[in-house]
Amino acid sequence: MASRPVAATSKVSAAVTPNYSRPLAIVASLFFIMGFLTCLNDILIPHLKSIFDLSYARAMLIQFAFFSAYFLFSVPWTKIVNNFGYQVTMVVSLLTIALGAFLFIPAASNASYLLFLGALLVLAGGITGLQVSANPYVDLLGKPETASSRLDLVQAFNSLGTTIAPKIGGLLILSVAPLAVDELRRLSPAALHFYRLQQAASVKMPYTFIGITLLLLAVLIGFLKLPKVETIAAVPGREANDSIWWHPNLVFGAIGIFAYVGAEVSIGSFLVSYLGLPEIANLSAKTAAGYVSFYWGSAMVGRFVGAPLLERFKPGYLLALCAVAAATLVIASMALTGHIAMWTILAVGFFNSIMFPTIFSLGEAELGPLSGTGSGLLNVAIVGGAIIPVLQGLIADHAGLHHAFVLPVVCYLYILLYALKGSKPNSERCLVRAGCVILSRSAARVKFSSSASMSAAFWKRTSIVGSKLKPS
Numbered sequence: 297m298a299s300r301p302v303a304a305t306s307k308v309s310a311a312v313t314p315n316y317s318r319p320l321a322i323v324a325s326l327f328f329i330m331g332f333l334t335c336l337n338d339i340l341i342p343h344l345k346s347i348f349d350l351s352y353a354r355a356m357l358i359q360f361a362f363f364s365a366y367f368l369f370s371v372p373w374t375k376i377v378n379n380f381g382y383q384v385t386m387v388v389s390l391l392t393i394a395l396g397a398f399l400f401i402p403a404a405s406n407a408s409y410l411l412f413l414g415a416l417l418v419l420a421g422g423i424t425g426l427q428v429s430a431n432p433y434v435d436l437l438g439k440p441e442t443a444s445s446r447l448d449l450v451q452a453f454n455s456l457g458t459t460i461a462p463k464i465g466g467l468l469i470l471s472v473a474p475l476a477v478d479e480l481r482r483l484s485p486a487a488l489h490f491y492r493l494q495q496a497a498s499v500k501m502p503y504t505f506i507g508i509t510l511l512l513l514a515v516l517i518g519f520l521k522l523p524k525v526e527t528i529a530a531v532p533g534r535e536a537n538d539s540i541w542w543h544p545n546l547v548f549g550a551i552g553i554f555a556y557v558g559a560e561v562s563i564g565s566f567l568v569s570y571l572g573l574p575e576i577a578n579l580s581a582k583t584a585a586g587y588v589s590f591y592w593g594s595a596m597v598g599r600f601v602g603a604p605l606l607e608r609f610k611p612g613y614l615l616a617l618c619a620v621a622a623a624t625l626v627i628a629s630m631a632l633t634g635h636i637a638m639w640t641i642l643a644v645g646f647f648n649s650i651m652f653p654t655i656f657s658l659g660e661a662e663l664g665p666l667s668g669t670g671s672g673l674l675n676v677a678i679v680g681g682a683i684i685p686v687l688q689g690l691i692a693d694h695a696g697l698h699h700a701f702v703l704p705v706v707c708y709l710y711i712l713l714y715a716l717k718g719s720k721p722n723s724e725r726c727l728v729r730a731g732c733v734i735l736s737r738s739a740a741r742v743k744f745s746s747s748a749s750m751s752a753a754f755w756k757r758t759s760i761v762g763s764k765l766k767p768s
Contacts, residue, residue, distance in 0.1 A: 316437050319522050320446070323430050324453040325513070326386065330423050330430075331457030331592075333393070333506070335564065337362055337416075338588055339465030340499070342568040342581045346474035347495045348409045349481070352569070352697065353689035359565055361413040363557070363681030365420035366427070373428040374672030382433045383522045389425030390514035396422060397507035404500050407492035424675060432671040435660055437523065443660075447653035448603045455596030455649070458564075459589050466585030468502045474581070538666060544725070546670050548718030549659025552711055553677035556651045558684025559707035563626070563644060565685045567591060570641065570697055575633045587638070591645040598649025611654045616715035622647040623708035626701050641701070651711065658719040680707075 337358055345355040377385045396419025403411035434450050435443045474495065475483075483491060540546055571577045571584040579587065605614060622644050629641040656674055663670045684703060692700035 316523070319437060320434065320450065322517065322520065322522065323434055324450045326390075326426050326430050327450045327454040328457040329390075329393070329510070329513075330426055331454035332461045333419065333423060333457075334362070334561075335458035335461035335588075335592055336465050336469075336502075338564045338567065339462060339469050339585055340412075341565055342585075343469050343474075343495070343498075344409065344412060345569075346480075346581070347407070347492050350409075351689070352566075352692040353686060356565065356685040356689035357413060358416060359561055359685040360682040361416045362420040363561065363679055363683075365417055366424050366675050366677075367679035367682070369421045369424045370428055370672045370675040370678075373425040373675075374668055376425070377429050377432075377668050377671075381524065382429045383517065383520075383524075385425055385429035387514050387518045389422045389429065390510050390517065392422030392425060393419050394422075394507040394510040394514070396420070397503045397510065400499050400503035404496040405493075407489060407496045424678075427675045427678065428671055431656060431675070432660070432667050435657065435671075436667065442607065443657045445603050445606045447657055448599050448606055448650055451649075451653045452596055452599035452603070455592060455599050458592035459596050462585045462588035462592065465502070466582050466588075469498050470582045470585055471498060538664070540663070540666050540670050540673060543663060543666075543670070543722060545661055545719050545721045546659045546663065546673065548714050549655050550673050550677040552655045552659070552714040552718070553652070553674050554680030555684075555707035555710045556648070556655060556680070557678045558680030559622075559704035560645075560648050560651075561681035562685040562688045563641065563701070563704055564588065564591060566688065566692070566697060566700070567641070571638055573697060575637075575698065577635060577638045587642065590642045594643060594646035595649045598646040599653075602650035606650065606654065611650075611658060612715045612719050614650060615654045615658075615719070616712050618647040618650060619708045619712035619715060623705050623712070626705050626708070630699060630701050630705075644704075655711070655714070655719075658721075661721040662723060 341355050341358050344350065344358065345352075373385060373389070376388065396415050396417075399415035399418055400412070403415050430450075431447065434446050438446055475491065480488065480491070567588045568581055568584040571579045571587055572581065577584070577587075602614070625640045625644045625647070629637045629644075632640065659674055660667055660670050684707065688700045688703045691703060
């Protein structure tokens with residue numbers, strides 16, 4: 297049964313030309329929250345690692361619990377977006393994050409690593425809802441050709457949150473110096489439990505404040521009138537029964553998001569421990585936490601710098617340039633020692649800056665009414681932040697932390713490949729295929745006509761020779 301093609305339009309509930317500054321500002325605040333809460337994990341990791349005497353791989357279960365929420369909850373959140381809209385999804389997501397923040401209280405009161413992981417899973421489930429709703433909302437809230445720039449701008453507020461979080465987290469959570477591993481192992485079970493309760497209590501106040509703030513913000517957004525953006529159609533000529541799996545730029549883009557988030561999160565997760573190595577900077581956990589802000593802060597600067605550049609240059613080319621630079625800096629840090637190794641790894645954040653919004657917008661290109669489902673797939677791919685850090689932790693436990701950064705290098709090389717080859721939408725791929733068909737047909741005609749000429753010449757020569765051989 298043939299389906300009729302539909303035209304690509306985007307519908308906004310406003311009369312004349314709507315002003316999107318207020319809704320963009322509100323969504324930018326949500327990106328700030330997502331960045332702040334995500335980057336607090338970089339402080340939780342060394343804190344809980346010291347409290348519970350964890351290996352690198354077990355400590356990375358913090359990121360596994362957090363980012364596995366994207367794999368578990370992206371599809372359900374996508375259905376909520378499709379059924380109830382973006383605004384309702386944002387409100388419910390904020391309430392879910394608040395619940396996860398409040399769950400840190402019983403986790404700290406019982407000094408239970410398992411309860412901490414459960415609280416992080418709930419909190420991250422709410423952040424997944426914000427990602428699924430906020431990213432496509434910004435993508436659709438304006439002209440398609442400036443989508444990368446808009447996403448890059450709001451992602452800059454995400455980076456602002458990630459920049460502030462290590463400073464605040466370091467002051468509040470890492471305020472008391474932990475005991476050395478040898479001292480911990482000499483404590484009696486009762487003394488060890490008391491020590492863990494005392495150290496874990498430092499997370500109660502910050503996460504309680506976060507929960508209350510998010511409850512108030514959820515109420516505020518619930519009462520605001522945000523523009524209702526709907527994607528009701530696709531590119532002219534596209535069949536209505538289109539599928540996301542027919543868009544290689546989306547499928548390869550999902551792998552790109554997996555690689556990017558995995559690399560960025562993995563580097564950030566190990567920074568406090570990495571900067572504490574004697575051969576790197578030999579910093580205390582509290583001091584190193586302050587330097588983590590440079591990593592995330594440079595990403596914020598890069599996003600403000602990248603927003604206008606994405607309007608002037610092809611996003612794919614800028615993405616390729618950033619991937620090469622990031623991979624080079626990580627390799628340099630692995631090969632070097634001292635403060636040079638420290639600053640080269642911190643500088644990677646600048647080139648991470650435009651990767652997420654650029655991969656996201658390239659992946660969503662030409663999806664039309666599938667943008668919600670496509671966004672869900674891209675957000676499922678954020679599970680890379682759960683898997684890559686654990687793998688790097690395993691490498692660090694066996695080969696040393698200094699050389700475990702080879703894994704992010706592999707991730708950046710894939711992003712380079714996606715930027716140059718995998719990010720082309722179907723329209724460009726079709727043009728290339730059409731060009732190849734035309735060229736092949738032209739070549740076939742040339743070959744045929746050349747063969748025909750040669751054949752004619754051959755038979756002409758043959759007939760002449762034959763006539764000469766005939767008896768008179």
